[in-house]
Amino acid sequence: MHKPTATEKNQHKHRVLIEQVGAKVHLKMRAKQNKNSGIWFGLGMMGVIGWSVAVPTLLGVSLGIWLDKYYGDQRSWTLALLLAGLAIGCFTAWTWVSKENTAIHSRPDDEDNRQQDD
Numbered sequence: 001m002h003k004p005t006a007t008e009k010n011q012h013k014h015r016v017l018i019e020q021v022g023a024k025v026h027l028k029m030r031a032k033q034n035k036n037s038g039i040w041f042g043l044g045m046m047g048v049i050g051w052s053v054a055v056p057t058l059l060g061v062s063l064g065i066w067l068d069k070y071y072g073d074q075r076s077w078t079l080a081l082l083l084a085g086l087a088i089g090c091f092t093a094w095t096w097v098s099k100e101n102t103a104i105h106s107r108p109d110d111e112d113n114r115q116q117d118d
Helices: 005-032 039-070 078-106 111-118
Strands: none
Touching: 039 078
């Protein structure tokens, strides 16, 4: 079996670094070309994510208070539904961010090349 020499290891590291830098440069250039992703777009996205966590949490608390008021027993419905609403909200926010991340990183290169040609 061939053991890589120090020079071959360095060349491999150099190639990997060049690929990583190239990918980051490509993403930054694409971000500059995308007119929708300004500061207001980012703030709007933060607002959407915040509301996607807050609304289910508040709905869970409201329903829990109502259940405690009319069907009160030893369990705290408010606490249980607060946690359930928070979990649902966090899952919703995570799904939203995951979709946006996939959309940003999976745009075809053909689209980028067409925009550069224009």
